[in-house]
Amino acid sequence: MSETDESTASDSTPVEGAATDEEPSSAADDAAPAESSSDADLTELVEDDPETHTGDDGARYAPLEVEGLRKEFGGIVAVDDVSFDVEEGTLTGLIGPNGAGKSTTFNLITGMLDPDEGTVRFNGEDVTGFEPHEIANQGLARTFQIARELEEMTVLENMMLAPKGQVGESLWRSILPITRGAVREQETEQLERVWEVLDFFEIDHLADEYAGNLSGGQRKLLEMARALLTDPDVLLLDEPFAGVNPSLEKRLLEHIHELRERGYTFLIVEHDMDLIMNNCERVIVMHQGRILKDGTPTEIKESEEVIEAYLGGEV
Amino acid sequence: MSVDDLRGRFEGLFERDVTLVLAVLGTIYLAYILAGVAFGYELRGQLNSIANLTFYIGVFGMLALALNLHWGYTGLFNIGIVGFMGIGIYVTALVSKPPVAEGGAAQVGGFGLPLFVGVLAGVVVAGLFGLLVALPALRLRADYLAIVTVAFSEIVRFTMMSRTFQTFTVPDTIDLWLFTFDPAADTVGLGGGGGLILNYTDPLEALLRALFLWEPYLGFVAFVQQNFISNNPKPVIDGVVYGIVLLVGVGLFYLLLSRTGKSPFGRVLKAIREDEDVANALGKDTDRFKLTAFVLGAALMGLGGILWYSGRGSITPPSFRPNITFFIWIALIIGGAGSNTGSFLGGAIFAGLLYEGPRYFKNLVETAFELGDAPRNFGEAMAGFASLDPMPFVLYTLDSISQLRLVIMGVVLIWLMHNRPEGLLGHRKETASSVDLARPGSGGSTGNPAAADGGEEQ
Numbered sequence: 027m028s029e030t031d032e033s034t035a036s037d038s039t040p041v042e043g044a045a046t047d048e049e050p051s052s053a054a055d056d057a058a059p060a061e062s063s064s065d066a067d068l069t070e071l072v073e074d075d076p077e078t079h080t081g082d083d084g085a086r087y088a089p090l091e092v093e094g095l096r097k098e099f100g101g102i103v104a105v106d107d108v109s110f111d112v113e114e115g116t117l118t119g120l121i122g123p124n125g126a127g128k129s130t131t132f133n134l135i136t137g138m139l140d141p142d143e144g145t146v147r148f149n150g151e152d153v154t155g156f157e158p159h160e161i162a163n164q165g166l167a168r169t170f171q172i173a174r175e176l177e178e179m180t181v182l183e184n185m186m187l188a189p190k191g192q193v194g195e196s197l198w199r200s201i202l203p204i205t206r207g208a209v210r211e212q213e214t215e216q217l218e219r220v221w222e223v224l225d226f227f228e229i230d231h232l233a234d235e236y237a238g239n240l241s242g243g244q245r246k247l248l249e250m251a252r253a254l255l256t257d258p259d260v261l262l263l264d265e266p267f268a269g270v271n272p273s274l275e276k277r278l279l280e281h282i283h284e285l286r287e288r289g290y291t292f293l294i295v296e297h298d299m300d301l302i303m304n305n306c307e308r309v310i311v312m313h314q315g316r317i318l319k320d321g322t323p324t325e326i327k328e329s330e331e332v333i334e335a336y337l338g339g340e341v
Numbered sequence: 342m343s344v345d346d347l348r349g350r351f352e353g354l355f356e357r358d359v360t361l362v363l364a365v366l367g368t369i370y371l372a373y374i375l376a377g378v379a380f381g382y383e384l385r386g387q388l389n390s391i392a393n394l395t396f397y398i399g400v401f402g403m404l405a406l407a408l409n410l411h412w413g414y415t416g417l418f419n420i421g422i423v424g425f426m427g428i429g430i431y432v433t434a435l436v437s438k439p440p441v442a443e444g445g446a447a448q449v450g451g452f453g454l455p456l457f458v459g460v461l462a463g464v465v466v467a468g469l470f471g472l473l474v475a476l477p478a479l480r481l482r483a484d485y486l487a488i489v490t491v492a493f494s495e496i497v498r499f500t501m502m503s504r505t506f507q508t509f510t511v512p513d514t515i516d517l518w519l520f521t522f523d524p525a526a527d528t529v530g531l532g533g534g535g536g537l538i539l540n541y542t543d544p545l546e547a548l549l550r551a552l553f554l555w556e557p558y559l560g561f562v563a564f565v566q567q568n569f570i571s572n573n574p575k576p577v578i579d580g581v582v583y584g585i586v587l588l589v590g591v592g593l594f595y596l597l598l599s600r601t602g603k604s605p606f607g608r609v610l611k612a613i614r615e616d617e618d619v620a621n622a623l624g625k626d627t628d629r630f631k632l633t634a635f636v637l638g639a640a641l642m643g644l645g646g647i648l649w650y651s652g653r654g655s656i657t658p659p660s661f662r663p664n665i666t667f668f669i670w671i672a673l674i675i676g677g678a679g680s681n682t683g684s685f686l687g688g689a690i691f692a693g694l695l696y697e698g699p700r701y702f703k704n705l706v707e708t709a710f711e712l713g714d715a716p717r718n719f720g721e722a723m724a725g726f727a728s729l730d731p732m733p734f735v736l737y738t739l740d741s742i743s744q745l746r747l748v749i750m751g752v753v754l755i756w757l758m759h760n761r762p763e764g765l766l767g768h769r770k771e772t773a774s775s776v777d778l779a780r781p782g783s784g785g786s787t788g789n790p791a792a793a794d795g796g797e798e799q
Binding site: 136138157158159160162163167168170174175176177178179180182183186187188190192193194195196197200201206209210213214217218220221230233252253256 | 597600601604605606607608609611612614615616618619620621622623624625626627630633637679772773774775776778780781
C-alpha cells in the first residue's frame, strides 16, 4: 500500500541527481553536490552545541543511564529490571521481537509512562517521573514508532515548533507591540536554522506542504529533522526504518551516521536485526521485558540465547 | 521596519480572504437594504434594520473569534460559552449598577462604580472562571472537557436563578487588613428569576463621554433631527453607532487573536490541536498553553457577553440558555474552525442569514403577496391538503418561521458537514508564525529558483 508512496517519494528526491525532479526550486537545491552542501550544513547545525560533544578516546561519558526499570500493565510485566547506559557519540541499538518491551522502555525513559521501579538518569540528573516536556527540555528528544506529524500544519510550522526557549511562546510577548519585535527577531534567526536542517534532510522542496500530505518516508525524515531542532544531546528513534523503502532507509542511515560523527548520541529501537547489526556499535537485545544480551554486534551474533529468541526457541 | 515591509503587510491585508469577507458583508447589507426598500422603510426604518444587523454581526463575529481560539486553534471542545458570557454581564451589572437607594424601581442594587470598571471586572471574572473550569478539566480528554463546560454553563444559569444568590446585604464597612472600605451598596445580588435591571449609565454614552465625544455626538444627533429624521432620532443613531462600536470591537478581537495565532504561542496551540503528545515530546508544557488559551478565550467570551447584553434594559437568566452556545458553534463551523478570518465571516453569515434572515424573509413574502391570516394550529394547516390547497400549510410554515429557524440551522449544519466540513475558510492556511517562513533571502517566495540557487552556492 504505502510502498508505492514511498518509492515515488524517493524518486522525486534523488540523492545525487536532479534529473527526475519536477520542481525547479528543488532541482536547483539537489543539483549542488550532496557531500559539500551537507558538510556545510552540518557545521552550522552543531555550531551552538555544547563542548561535551567532542568525543574522547578513553572511557566514554554516558549521558543516559537506565537502572532497574520495571513496568507492569495489569498483571503483565512489560519491562522487568532493565538496566543499560548509552555512551556519548554512539549509535546504540535496542532490538527484540514484537512485545519485547522496547517501546515501553522508550516511553519510560521519555516520561510518557512512569516506571513502577527503577531510575532514569540523564546527564547525571535523576529524571525519573519527569513530565515528557521536561525531559525533552533536558536534551533528550524522541521520535515515534508511527510517525506522528502535526498533519494540518505545514512542514515549516512543524519545524518552527521544535526549537527550545522560544520567547514568543509567552502569550504576552507575542501580542504586545513592544515585545513582538524580539519575537520576530528570534523567529527570523530560528528560520535560518530550520531551512538548513530542511536542506540537510533534503525535504526543503516540501516546506510549504501540509505534513499530512507527506508520504510515510517523508514523515520519518520530517520527524527526525524536527527532533534534531530541539537541539538534543541524545536522540531516541523508535523504529525509524519501519515502513521505509530501501533507498530511503539508506538515506536515513547516512543522515544518522553523519549526525553521530558530529557528536550526537542515538538510541534506536528496531526489530530488523541486520540493520542494527551493521550500523550500531553496541546492541541491547530485549526479550519478554528483560535484557537478554548487551554487547557488540559480534557478541550478539554469537549469542545462543539471542538466536533462540529470534528463531522462536523455547525461552 | 522598512517601507517594503510595511507595503508587504499592507498588501497581505488584501489577500483573497479579505476580499471574500468584504464581498459577503456587502451582499448581506445590500440584501437587507433592498428588503428595507421592499418594506417601504423610511430612512429611520432602514437605519434600524442596519443597526440591528450590525449588532448581531458584531456579537456573533466576536464570539466566534473567541471560540476559534478554543476550538479552531487549541482543539478545546468548549460548549459552555454562554456561561462565560453570563458571568461577564452579571459581574458588570453587579459592579456598575447604582446602589439600591438611587436605583428607584430596582430591588437589587450594585456597587455603583463606573461602567468601565464593571466591564473590566466582568472580563477578569469570566477569565477566572475559565481558569476554575480549566484547571481540573484540561487534564481530561476532549469529550470530558465538553461535559464539564456545558455543565458549568448550566450551573451558572441556575445560580443566576437561585434564591440563595438573589440578594445579599453588604455591611456598611468592610475591614480588609489596613484598608477600610465604605461601600455605597446596601443590597446586591443576582436578582433570581426576575433578573437584573441594567440601570447604569448607557454604555454608549459612557464610552463617548470617556472619549470626550459626547457633546459632538449630541450635536450630530441634533443635526440629524433638523435635516433628516425629525421625530426623536437618538435611539436610531444610538443603535447605528453602537453597531459601529461593535465592529471596532470585532476588529480588536481579530487583531488580538491573529497576533496570538501568528506567533510561537499560536504554533504550540495548533500542535496541541493536532497531537498533544508530540507537542509534549518536543518540550512544550502543553498544560500551561491550554490553560492560557482557555482563560484568554473565556475572558473574551465574557467581554462578548457584556457587549451583547449591556445595552439591554435588563438581563434575565433565560437569555443564557445553551442555545446561544450552539449558535456560536454553528457560526464557527460555517466560517471554518482554525481561521480567524473565517470565524468572523461565519459570524456575519450566521447573523445575517440564519439568525435574522428568516424573519426578514417572512416579512418580505408577506409584503409581496398580501397573504391572509395564517391558520392557528397545525391541524388547520394540514386541513387544506384535503381540498388540495397548500396555502394554509405555507402560511402556517411562514408564520412559525422563528421556531423553524432552528430546523433551518440544523439543515444547514448537516449540509455543511457533508459537503464542506472544513467550513468556508477552514483551510487553516493562517501560518502560525510572526514572520514569513519563506527561505531567508529568497525574496519572499520559496519557489524562486534563482534565489534557491544562490543560497546553495557557498
